[in-house]
Amino acid sequence: MNSGMIALVGIDGSGKTTQAHRLADELRAEGLDASYRRNAGGRHWFGVLARRLGRADGDALLGRRGMLLVEAVLRWLAILRTVLRRAFAGGLVVMDRYAFCQYASLRARGAKPGAERFARLAYRLFPRPDVTFFLDVTPDVAHDRIEARGYDSETMDYLNAARAAYCSLPEARDFVVIDANGTPDEVSAAIHAELARLGVPARGRNVGGMILAGGPVVAALAVAGHQLAEAL
Numbered sequence: 001m002n003s004g005m006i007a008l009v010g011i012d013g014s015g016k017t018t019q020a021h022r023l024a025d026e027l028r029a030e031g032l033d034a035s036y037r038r039n040a041g042g043r044h045w046f047g048v049l050a051r052r053l054g055r056a057d058g059d060a061l062l063g064r065r066g067m068l069l070v071e072a073v074l075r076w077l078a079i080l081r082t083v084l085r086r087a088f089a090g091g092l093v094v095m096d097r098y099a100f101c102q103y104a105s106l107r108a109r110g111a112k113p114g115a116e117r118f119a120r121l122a123y124r125l126f127p128r129p130d131v132t133f134f135l136d137v138t139p140d141v142a143h144d145r146i147e148a149r150g151y152d153s154e155t156m157d158y159l160n161a162a163r164a165a166y167c168s169l170p171e172a173r174d175f176v177v178i179d180a181n182g183t184p185d186e187v188s189a190a191i192h193a194e195l196a197r198l199g200v201p202a203r204g205r206n207v208g209g210m211i212l213a214g215g216p217v218v219a220a221l222a223v224a225g226h227q228l229a230e231a232l
């Protein structure tokens, strides 16, 4: 496989960033044109900004609905950049988070169903990954890791809700579930074993088609963005 898209999703602290970097490095070491891509929604940096301004986190700074809207837009832009770059440059991309993370975030944070409908409308432009790994970690393990990491924090309530939200997504039936409670080496070995088992096909993307499809979606986004803000 020397082209395609591999996505890693899962709750905060499940090890997505660790494993996505590692996988891209290992695939490159095997001679593949692989790159790591971060599809951040801005919560980390808004959290840093919020703490500088004396607030607890991005939700406290922008409000729950405001932060969800900012996250949805920033992640949409990040994925668009990644997808377009890959369409033109080719190669294999390892995605640290993907659209599914936004749907899970909306569910876990109690957004109204209309908000997810609009997010799905906006994100439908993007292709399905060839394989999506769900790094499944128990919330208390994730909580310990986040505390040890030390730059942010999540409540057990949120981590439980987030895991339930991922599992409730319609796309979850296509996720390849990886037990992410083990050591980084064990998790990495499980990912490689699944990649070998699946033999994910290499295929190019239709850039022209994607851009043609993107036009109406971008146009709809302006309207949807306003309605999303109303629906959250």
Ligand SMILES: Nc1ncnc2c1ncn2[C@@H]1O[C@H](COP(=O)(O)OP(=O)(O)OP(=O)(O)O)[C@@H](O)[C@H]1O
Pocket: 010, 011, 012, 013, 014, 015, 016, 017, 018, 019, 145, 146, 148, 149, 180, 181, 182, 183, 184, 185, 187
């Ligand atoms: N398998 C593991 N065992 C123990 N610690 C781990 C493991 N994987 C990652 N870590 C550590 O746990 C912390 C969280 O990992 P990481 O940042 O990769 O998670 P994440 O899923 O990207 O989290 P977020 O959603 O908040 O970005 C980091 O400090 C990382 O070094």
Ligand SMILES: [Mg+2]
Pocket: 016, 017, 018, 096
């Ligand atoms: Mg991360």
